[in-house]
Amino acid sequence: MKNGRERGRKEGFREEWKKNKPLFIMAAPAFIFAIVFLYIPMVGLIIAFKNYRYDLGVFGSAFNGVDNFRFLFSSGTGWLITRNTILYNILNMVTSQLLAVLIAIFISEINKKIFKKVTQSLILLPYFISWVVVGVFVYNLFNYETGFIPSIVAAFGGEKPNFYGMPGAWPWIICLFNSWKWTGYNSVIYIAAITGVDSGIYEAAAIDGANMFQRIWNITLPSVRPTIITMLLLQVGRILRGDFEMFYQIVGNNGQLYNMTDVIDTYVFRSLLTSSNIGMTAAAAFYQSVLCFVIIMLVNTIVKHIDADYALF
Amino acid sequence: MKGTLKKVLALALASVMTIGLGAVAHAADLDTSEEVELTMYVVSDRPAGQDVVDENLNALLKEKLNCSLKVNWIGWAEYANKYPLLFSSGESFDLAYCATWLNFASLAQKGAFMSVDELWPTYAPKNFEAATESAKKQATIDGTMYCVPTLLATYNAYGPIYRQDLIEEAGIDPDMSTWEGMEEYLDAVKANHPEMDGYDVYSAQPEIIMTWMQSKGFNWIEKGLPFMFIDPTEENPKVFTYADYDGVKEALEMTARWNEKGFWSKSALADTDTTKTQNGKAAMRIHNIDTPAGYAAAPVDPSFEFRFQNVVKNVAHLPFTQDCMVISNTAKNPERAMAFWDLLTSDQEVYDAFYYGVLGETYTLNDEGQFQITDVNLYNTSAMWAARTTELNRNQMGTPDWYNEMRAGYEDQIAENDAAEKYTSFVFDQSSIETQVANVLNVQQQYWWPMELGFTDYNTAYDEYCKKMEAAGLQDIVDEAQRQLDEYVKTLE
DSSP states (O other), rough: OHHHHHHHHHHHHHHHHHHTTHHHHHHHHHHHIIIIIIGGGGGGGGGGGEEOOTTTTHHHHOOHHHHGGHHHHTSSHHHHHHHHHHHHHHHHHHHHHHHHHHHHHHHHHHOOOHHHHHHHHHHHGGSOOOOHHHHHHHHHHHOOOTOOHHHHHHHHOOOOOOOOGGGGGHHHHHHHHHHHHHHHHHHHHHHHHHSSSOOHHHHHHHHTTOHHHHHIIIIIHHHHHHHHHHHHHHTTTTTTTOHHHHHHHHHOOGGGGGHHHOOOOHHHHHHTOOOOOOOHHHHHHHHHHOOOOOOOHHHHHHHHHHOOSOOOO | OHHHHHHHHHHHOOOOOHHHHHHHHHHTTTSSSEEEEEEEEEESSOOHHHHHHHHHHHHHHHHHHEEEEEEEEEEETTTHHHHHHTTTTTOOSSSEEEEEGGHHHHHHEEEEEEETTTTHHHHHHHHHSSSSSSHHHHHHHEEEEEEEOSSSOBBBOEEEEEEHHHHHHHHHHTTTTTTTHHHHHHHHHHHHHHTTTEOOOOSSOOOOHHHHHHHHEEEEEEETTTEOOOOOSSSOOEEETTTTTTTHHEEEHHHHHHTTTSSSSSGGGOOOOOOTTTSSEEEEEEEEEEEHHHHHHSSSOOOOOOEOOOOOSSOOOHHHGSEEEEETTTTTHHHHHHHHHHHTTTTTTHHHHHHOSSSSTTTEEEOOOOOOEETTTTTOOSSSSGGOOOTTTTOBBOOOOHHOOOOOHHHHHHHOOTTTTTGOEEEEEEOGGHHHHHHHHHHHIIIHHHTTTSSSSSSHHHHHHHHHHTTHHHHHHHHHHHHHHEEEEHOOO
């Protein structure tokens, strides 16, 4: 091992290039894309520390220290929205991934081909429905006067629930719609992972007398474990990014719900919609990115400690 | 006798021609020998049949000014993000629509526009002449003029838009200039039409209490901060907010009662339908005079008789910068752009071609000179609203008679009582308090809107609102506004 590494170093990039020319060429577009669209724009982060002026541009504008960050924290809202964003993401991550694994297992256990395809398509369908449309669904399901759910409750003699006056209900409503929308899409990846498991193992288990649940527990789940962990790690990278469209379309302008539903993205949108201060929005994005970076490094280190094979890098 | 008349006429004609020549001679400073293409940005969705309008206009512009105009449209769905980026992208364009609601003052401060101190009087002398002193003051940011404001007067008049047919049906005679009258009307409608919303609320800022304050004689000093008021009749007006003014609880009590009576849905803030009054689903909303005039000109149902009643006590013009034209700091042909603007705002032929399109194809005129768009799916009037002038602008066919009468009435009121008019030119510079403004606007939406609509109990929610506003930095905003206002008052003397 040690020898190999040293040799690799001596040979250097030129040797690597000679050996793996096709691989380098294949990776080149993605590499160039990342440099141009992900690394070079990072220079723009300095706007977060500047008092941006249109005539002076990104580099000409004067620095103003951390003034742009003040609006996030000066009124005590920064902590609340950071907490909301993280909690929502954990809740949504766990529920949508868990359901996706479950559904992938169900679907792969179905033997009837037509039924299997139809089920899979139907579950995938919500992914294609825009949040704007979902927002209309939500309003028609939950509004007090004519909403579907309050009307049903009233029809059975209960007292009409006023959902738009109950902030506590919304984390669950949002979680429900998030799962409804993403589960089908995420399950495709797990179905692919399950399909990749050697069918010989299942046959052997069946011959040894394992029933369906034993097969799932002892073969399917362990085989998709790396996929689950990779998916979760990828999601962690977005933990401070609220799904803006979802929150915005479902919650809208209902101020009463904000303490329970506000995430960083919606707060920034609302506060700065009427402002032309690019520095302040850049500061919010900068804050999200730095926290994301810290969290993903932390989680990856933890995963590495437990089992280095599962770590992202 | 006949000879004298002829002579007088000839003289008059000659003098008119000389004046005309003078103007031409002045504009001739501009070298138009080279043909240029001007680029202009407006905020609106591009009508499907716009090509016909552009072609017709460009033929006219080629002849009159040796230029053509390319209009770029920023759609309603994306303007909030895209508009500020126009000026940071480095793209070269000549003119753009701007407005107070597009952050004219703040963009000007951040260097987005070219100064028009020289350009405006030199290349658009007729327009410059026609603009009022107050409009020029409003265009001035930090001592430099950055826009050409509209020449069309608009008013801060605000109040209920209601339906006369519903009043007659109920057999009542409410005084719609009072809040009791409005409540009587809403009660009657609710009794006759339980399926209708009384008052129109949707997912946006409710403006009931803001209007209530104006009906008590208090005016906002910056419409973007609709919680801060002055009494314009005071000699040195003191800036105050909802949080300092206990009297606002009277209004909160009223809206809480309106909510209890079911004048609007308990989920109103989640409702995105903005056309409920227009479509007969709600009986009343509060807005400006142009809204019901538009409803009346194109009624959804011919039996709807829309009326408007102003309740603002101190009527004044709105800042002329609420529609304005700016020259980008990246403009290649600012002189020609300005000359085009002068032509557009003084020549009926060019204005018609620009604003309404091709006569007979995209619009028609009646004997009174009112216009109608032939096919609203294909054509629309221009989105460059800043080009409108009181002389050249046409009313839409079917505009109710009360529209012009009421507008004339506001001019009389302003002439009689200019208390609020004095403050029209005050531009609040928010650059030193941007952080507080962002925070306060957020609190306003989170705590005030639901309370104003009676969704939260004002007995407890009002104190919480005040506390949150304070934490968000309200006092800094009030202090800054007071400081700037005091300075402004000094300049009035």
